[in-house]
Amino acid sequence: MREKLLTKFYDSGLARKAFRYYVGAWTTVTSRVPIGTNIFEREWDTLIVLDTCRVDALKEVKDEYEFITDVxxxxxxxxxSNEWMANTFTSTYIDSVNSTAYLSANGYSSRVFKERRYPEVHMGTKHQPPSWVADEFCYPEDFLLLDQIWEYAPQDSPGHTLPEYVMDRAVNVGRSLNPEHLVVHFNQPHAPYIADAIGENRELKEFEQSPFESLRQGTDRDQVWEAYIENLRMVLDQVEVLLDNHSAEKVVITADHGEAFGEWGMYGHLPGMIHPHVKIVPWVTTKGDDKENYQPELEQEHNSERDTESQLRALGYK
Structure with a gap:
């Protein structure tokens, strides 16, 4: 009964309108007085961003990876992701951004930095909420390098840039450019949960393609959670290769945001969502040592015609 009432409220026109105005007010305030810790307030050489990685998820698998100790x-x-990007790479930290190579598998890097579109609410419509956000987030030319890997990497799984391509570019840029700050933004473990389907050479199951809709309809949470964990293992396997082929004294593994799996009747992640499993993210410190046992092959391409809308839609953003 509780789930049906929440779903009915969520789908109602009044809820949509109220939420749009809430997000507009939220982003207006937090763009000026951020809630959270900006990554440039911490010390690191390389920052590895795992999209939607929860703290408890990383703790669950940490014993499988030597490079993860304390979480x-x-x-x-x-x-x-777009809220994180817009509130991270701002004029306040322009000197740090100038020395940052940002490698992104997430299509919002184009939406935010090139198209200047922020924030957005995906509730079955294509409009943005009202917002009075100061245009303080950076432009592509403010970065030492803005490498949008999703634009040109092979699309073995629609919407997802596989982690091996992100790892490949990170090794290349780390060796060739040796930036003061390197940010490597992977897609995984973000839905759809593709790891098992790729390993078994099959199509995605419904709960892997649309996990949160499946949870609302009664799919077993443990089944969906394990698929999410497999996506996390999928990316951590490539992080391990990266750390063996990248020299950095201080590497941090974190996330742009987490994910709600039904706690408090909430699912997924939306702008302005203060749910603790969404707003609180991991912060793991490790290091990299280039053993030169991997040689990168993927080359950056320019003037891609790959569509941002299609890429985001494949990730579940309607």
Whole structure:
């Protein structure tokens, strides 16, 4: 009964309108007075961003990876990728951004930095909420390098840039450019949960393609959670290769935001979502040592015609 009432309220026109205005007010305030810790307030050489990685998920698998010891946590400056990007790479930290190579598998890097579109609410419509956000987030030319890997990497799984391509570019840029700050933004473990389907050479099951709709309809949470964990293992396997082929004294593994799996009747992640499993993200410190046992092959391409809308839609953003 409770789930039906929440779903009915969520789908109602009044809820949509109220939420749009809430997000507009939220982003207006937090763009000026951020809630959370900006990554440039911490010390690091390389920052590995795992999209939607929860603290408890990383703790669950940490014993499988030698490079993960203690899993600390911070409060993110966003509860969606575009909110995190816009509140992270701002004029306040322009000197740090100038020395940052940002490698992104997430299509919002184009939406935010090139198209200047922020924030957005995906509730079955294509409009943005009202917002009076100061245009303080950076432009592509403010970065030492803005490498949008999703634009040109092979699309073995629609919407998802596989982690091996992100790892490949990170090794290349780390060796060739040796930036003061390197940010490597993977897609995984973000839905759809593709790891098992790729390993078994099959099509995605419904709960892997649309996990949160499946949860609302009664799919077993443990089944969906395990698929999410497999996506996390999928990306951590490539992080391990990266750390063996990248020299950095201080590497941090974190997330742009987390994910709600039904706690408090909430699912997924939306702008302005203050749910603790969404706003609180991991902060793991490790290091990289280039053993030169991997040679990158993927080359950056320019003037891609790959569509941002299609890429985001494949990730579940309607």
């Amino acid at each position: 600390d946590k911070i409060v993110s400056v966003g509860s969606t």
